[in-house]
Amino acid sequence: MSIEVGSVVNGVVTxxxxxxxxxxxxxxETGLVHISEVADAYVKDVKNYLKVNEEVNVKVISVDDDGKIGLSIKQLSDKNKRKKFTKAPRKSFDDMMSDFLKESSEKQQDLRRSLEKRSGNVR
Structure with a gap:
């Protein structure tokens, strides 16, 4: 199978x-999804996002001269986000603000959990 940069392929986490x-x-063939290409959010532990034997779709982002294959999951979600915003019906300002506040709240909760884990105050 010829792996081409930019193609989206199916695989299994090994x-x-x-x-x-x-x-x-x-x-x-085997490729690597670097920790920076796992998700849009900061990834401290890949095991929080992926499991061995999990089937995943990945985008091929590089193939070097030694045959090492670089993969990304994050870039697939970026593509989906762009598609969502360009093809979705126009939202009202109130709807967009509501979406923003919800996403912001979720990110703040993730940060709080991360800080609590660091300080040892896990709830």
């Missing part, structure tokens, strides 16, 4: 490390 996840692609 291993998780502190720097990312290895994904076996259809055709038997």
């Amino acid at each position: 291993g998780i490390t502190n720097f990312g996840a290895f994904v076996e692609l259809d055709g038997g």
Whole structure:
């Protein structure tokens, strides 16, 4: 199977490390989803986002001369976000503000949990 940069392929997570996840692609080749390419949010532990044997869709972002394949999950979600905003019906200002406040609140909760874990005050 020829892997081309920019293509979206299916694969299975075969291993998780502190720097990312290895994904076996259809055709038997293996690529790496670096921790920075797992999600839009800050990822401290890849295991919070992916599990071994989980089936995932990934975007091929690089193939170097040694045959190492760089993959991204995050860039697929970015593509979906752009599509959502460009093809969705226009929202009112109140709806957009409500969406923003909800997303902001969720991000604040994630930050609070992260800070609580660091300080040892896990609830």
